[in-house]
Amino acid sequence: MSVPVQCRHDETFVLNLGPQHPATHGVLRVKLTMDGEYIVKAEPVLGYIHRMHEKMAEDGNFAQFMPNTARMDYLHALAYNHGYCLAVERAAGIEVPERAEYIRVITVEMNRLTSHLLWWAAFLLDLGGFSPLLYAFDDREQILDLLERITGSRLTYCYFRFGGVYNDIDDEFIAGTYAFIKRLRSRLPRLYHDLVTGNIILIKRLKGIGMLSKEQARRYGCTGPVARGSGINYDVRKNEPYSVYPEFDFDVPVYNECDSMARYMVRMDEIEQSMRIIEQALDKLPDGPVRAKVPKILKPAAGDYWASVETARGNLGHRLVCDGKKNPYKLKLRSPTFSNLSCFGEVAEGMLLADALAFMGSLDLVIPEIDR
Amino acid sequence: MSIVEETRRALLVLFPELAAVEEEARAAAQAEAEIQAAEEAAAAEKDENEMDALLAERDAVRLDAESAKQSVAADEDNLEAAEQEDPAAEKKEKEPEEEGPRENGIVLTDHASRGTDIDVFCDPDQVVAAAGIMDEAGFFLEAITGVDWIKEDKLEVIYDYNQYGQEQCRVVVRTFVSRTEPEIPTIMDVMPSADWHERETHDFYGIRFTGHPNLIPILLPEDADFHPLLKDFTP
Amino acid sequence: MDTNIWRPILYLIGFMAFAGINAAYLGWCERKGAGRIQRRTGPMEVGFQGLLQPLADGLKLMSKQLLVPDGVDSILFRVAPILAMIPALTSMAVIPFAGNVQARAVELSVLLIFALASIGMMAVLLGGWASGNKYSLISAARSVSQNLAYEIPMLVTVITIVMLTGSMNLEEIAAAQQGGFWNWNIFPVASHSLAQAIIMPVSFIIFFICSVAETNRAPFDMAEAESELIAGHMTEYGSMGFGLFMMGEYLNMVVGACLITILFLGGWDGPLGLSGGIWWFLVKIYLLLFTVIWVRWTYPRTQIYKLLNLSWKILIPFSLVNLLLTAAFIKVF
Incomplete structure (x- = not known):
């Protein structure tokens, strides 16, 4: 019979958190060296769902990689669609009709809402609150139904095309979206903020936990809500405007507390900002075609191109290297959570297991995106 | 000064010869400005005796400046290419692999068409x-x-x-x-x-x-001895 | 003589049935309650409104293999679930459901219940230790420190009650509170002084929090903590080993609710002077159980050190102050 826990002389032990663990939301594994319930050293181990998308991109032509984009960040798939389209359009010099740009913004922001709602639900689940999960899924379901109507899928969208989108939106979609925003606006303060954000247990568990300083965030290349929770005013939509984002009036929520609560509040505020963007886009929606005439086989000029978009998790970059042939010579995906997670080891040191899991939840990890 | 220009200046430290060339170019520009000032001063004073001396001095400085200019010509082209959107230069940027080995240096690129601002080699x-x-x-x-x-x-x-x-x-x-x-x-x-x-x-x-202390596979399996993104990789 | 033997046996059979049904159907109530709170229906498939679901779950658990993984301490591993179930069942024997409805009248029944509750904690410790799983071990350590921390304010509060009543017999404590809610220990304005009545609700809240923590229920379910420790001490258990742990948990909840009812809510006494009876007792314990379920599905989990701080820094001082004040009031008034 073996000894249950092998204690070394310094009385630390190794705890494998994952790859199957309820709090890692996927197949992330963290090798923890523990001293009792305190973490001495945390070392994330990645690659359990690595699929080598970058090689797949090199194998097919430009359009053939489109469906892959949705399978990395499955929670904000349309942003990956968008990022890849921007990179290819930049390389091939394709102009996108204005209506298509508006539709892109509307759908991407709706997808961002689903992503934040799901994060909220899963985060509360990490903290042991089960009910919010179903409230958030209730709302998320409405968006998925709307998106399903026009994109044809509910999770792994392949809706964008080079030079536009696949399908025009209809009146029913517009009406449904307005109705949904009205509904979420009425539910946010009561169901989300009164019940959960103001909860004393939640505040006690998040305030001052997982301190990620501004300098640390920069040195680890954090972007998105993680950086904004550390007082960094950085949002690709504002700093490096793409698509028609400059035409909308929205704020970038920034909190200076650097703790998990700040990251939580950033995302909650972003839900409201996304709703503002969607409303403005629907109000201003121009008429016109939704797809430019684009040759079936693209052969962009040789050179390398970078395109960044803001996903729900941060700055997603596509580096596209072309050699004048019909397939990408090289496609590099800069996934935001890969960088965001890299600070985990340093920050989690000395934390309690429960706090480290709360911190991990506040990073909003999507494992397939990290592993690609 | 824009951040792009600031960063470019900061990065010039990497390339002493480029920096020197730029310094010379700047000195030349300054010298020209001095000449102009001197000319103006001369015109104002209208002193013929001093004029001769000034002219001699001016010629000397101008010669210096011109030689400096010639030496920077190639790099100057590169530096100003993106700003002037010279089609030939742009083509050269886009096809580095066809141009053979690229020279070390700093190139400003157009953000709208490339997504990047400064390209350092x-x-x-x-x-x-x-x-x-x-x-x-x-x-x-x-x-x-x-x-x-x-x-x-x-x-x-x-x-x-x-x-x-x-x-x-x-x-x-x-x-x-x-x-x-x-x-x-x-x-x-x-x-x-x-x-x-x-x-x-x-x-x-x-x-x-x-110098990397822990260069073990991160995304590939821990015993992976292959490198899939190499073009000659066959699974 | 005969009646003396048969009475406990009959009662025990009755309580066993009561306990079994409670353990099974509290699970159903919890799922239905959670369903209501979460705007869904809960179990609906087996029987009307899923009423046969506990039966189906029980059958499923019983028909599964009792798996003992490699590397576990097999004797302790098997003993632990039984230890979780037996003390809770035994506690039932001394609980007076109504005036004379009690399996065995024990003079020191309060002490007996607390002694048995401590054994229940051993089940978590042994199960966690014997599993040979690091998560289970952390869970065991948590559970011990948590139970240690919360038994102290609980016992101090009980001493307050014992001082007020002058007895350690649950039946006598309940009998002393008869005749309307103004006599209940939660607000004993009629039976004791007004000053006493003002501090007693605090005692009640302390006791309620402690009993939730003692039964390892959310938001204090540190031992189980599924998002941190997977299922804590139950991680390696399947089949009826898991089933017994679950039944033990629900039974502990029932015992806790019974204890609160007897100590603070007048036992079987009807409010507003209505005639008492076992139905009032049942109404009270189920209201308490519903509250516990309600809390579980509303709040996120606390964190172990904050939980311990709550006990050592807030609950214990407050309960001690209450004890002192009670002693003073008894002397003065």
């Missing part, structure tokens, strides 16, 4: 210094990746830097290493985030980052 042993400059300038590391130029028998290593400021400035630092012995110093000591990016690049291209 340097020697492999200069990436640490480049990272140090970027760190000091408040940049963060966006990504590290490689490109396999199998025809030229070379691996390109690309570092993308970006900053949080409201003004856009994305810097690309690139360098070539040989395909048979791909080695490059790690920048992990300067940018801790490079840890994972370098491990990933090592996974995919087999580029060894010397």
Whole structure:
């Protein structure tokens, strides 16, 4: 019979958190060296769902990689669609009709809402609150139904095309979206903020936990809500405007507390900002075609191109290297959570297991995106 | 001064000869300005005796300036290409691999068409210094990746830097290493985030980052001895 | 003589049935309650409104293999679930459901219940230790420190009650509170002084929090903590080993609710002077159980050190102050 826990002389032990663990939301594994319930050293181990998308991109032509984009960040798939389209359009010099740009913004922001709602639900689940999960899924379901109507899928969208989108939106979609925003606006303060954000247990568990300083965030290349929770005013939509984002009036929520609560509040505020963007886009929606005439086989000029978009998790970059042939010579995906997670080891040191899991939840990890 | 220009000046430290050339160009420009001032002064004074002396001096300075100008001509072209949108120069940027080995230096690129602002090409042993400059300038590391130029028998290593400021400035630092012995110093000591990016690049291209304490596969299986993004990789 | 033997046996059979049904159907109530709170229906498939679901779950658990993994301490591993179930069942024997409805009248029944509750904690410790799983071990350590911390304010509060009543017999404590809610220990304005009545609700809240923590229920379910420790001490258990742990948990909840009802809510006494009876007792314990379920599905989990701080820094001082004040009031008034 073996000894249950092998204690070394310094009385630390190794705890494998994952790859199957309820709090890692996927197949992330963290090798923890523990001293009792305190973490001495945390070392994330990645690659359990690595699929080598970058090689797949090199194998097919430009359009053939489109469906892959949705399978990395499955929670904000349309942003990956968008990022890849921007990179290819930049390389091939394709102009996108204005209506298509508006539709892109509307759908991407709706997808961002689903992503934040799901994060909220899963985060509360990490903290042991089960009910919010179903409230958030209730709302998320409405968006998925709307998106399903026009994109044809509910999770792994392949809706964008080079030079536009696949399908025009209809009146029913517009009406449904307005109705949904009205509904979420009425539910946010009561169901989300009164019940959960103001909860004393939640505040006690998040305030001052997982301190990620501004300098640390920069040195680890954090972007998105993680950086904004550390007082960094950085949002690709504002700093490096793409698509028609400059035409909308929205704020970038920034909190200076650097703790998990700040990251939580950033995302909650972003839900409201996304709703503002969607409303403005629907109000201003121009008429016109939704797809430019684009040759079936693209052969962009040789050179390398970078395109960044803001996903729900941060700055997603596509580096596209072309050699004048019909397939990408090289496609590099800069996934935001890969960088965001890299600070985990340093920050989690000395934390309690429960706090480290709360911190991990506040990073909003999507494992397939990290592993690609 | 815009952040792009500031960063470009900061990065010039990497290239002493370029910096010297630029310094000379600046000195030449200054000298010309001096000449102009002197001419104006001369015109004002209208003293013929002094005029002769001045003219002699002016010729000497002008000669200096011209020789300096000639020596910078090639690089000046490069520097101003993007700003002037000279079609020939742009073509040259877009097809580095067809131009043969690119010269070390700094190129400003058009953000709207390329997505980057500054393109730095340097020697492999200069990436640490480049990272140090970027760190000091408040940049963060966006990504590290490689490109396999199998025809030229070379691996390109690309570092993308970006900053949080409201003004856009994305810097690309690139360098070539040989395909048979791909080695490059790690920048992990300067940018801790490079840890994972370098491990990933090592996974995919087999580029060894010397000095990296933990260069084990990160995304590939822990016993992987293949590098899938090399063009001659067959599964 | 005969009646003396048969009475406990009959009662025990009755209580066993009561306990079994409670353990099974509290699970159903919990799922239905959670369903209501979460705007869904809960179990609906087996029987009307899923009423046969506990039966189906029980059958499923019983028909599964009792798996003992490699590397576990097999004796302790098997003993632990039984230890979780037996003390809770035994406690039932001394609980007076109504005036004369009690399996065995024991003079020191309060002490007996607390002694048995401590054994229940051993089940978590042994199960966690014997599993040979690091998560289970952390869970065991948590559970011990938590139970240790929360038994102290609980016992101090009980001493307050014992001082007020002058007895350690649950039946006598309940009998002393008869005749309307103004006599109940939660607000004993009629039976004791007004000053006493003002501090007693605090005692009630302390006791309620402690009993929730003692039964390892959310938001204090540190031992189970599924998002941190997977299922804590139950991680390695399947089949009826798991089933017994679950039944033990629900039974502990029932015992806790019974205890609160007797100590603070007048036992079987009807409010407003209505005639008492076992139905009032049942109404009270189920209201308490519903509250516990309600809390579980509303709040996120606390964190172990904050939980311990709550006990050592807030509950214990407050309960001690209450004890002192009670002693003073008894002397003065």
